[in-house]
Amino acid sequence: MDLTCSLPIINALIDDQGRRFDTIDDLSDIPGNPECNEALQPGFKDKMKFVYLVPKDAKVVLWEFQEYDREASLVPSNVDLT
Numbered sequence: 001m002d003l004t005c006s007l008p009i010i011n012a013l014i015d016d017q018g019r020r021f022d023t024i025d026d027l028s029d030i031p032g033n034p035e036c037n038e039a040l041q042p043g044f045k046d047k048m049k050f051v052y053l054v055p056k057d058a059k060v061v062l063w064e065f066q067e068y069d070r071e072a073s074l075v076p077s078n079v080d081l082t
Helices: none
Strands: 007-017 060-067 076-079
Touching: none
Parallel strands: none
Antiparallel strands: 007 060, 060 076
16 A cells, blocks of 8 residues: 555545645655555555645544545545544
């Protein structure tokens, strides 16, 4: 799985107005993140930081994520951040 450069996970921060904020480009440039195209093999784990640009006055209330699958309609999971 490539956490930084491709689509295993679709995610967004959502504010109290329903606005969705995507991660910044080049997550592999964040110190401590895996390199681009570094495959995470079954049974292993790695730390990952997702970074978003969010307006200063936004009140973020949810983190939404789901596995990317072109062939299936998957329901995203939400983490309540309030």
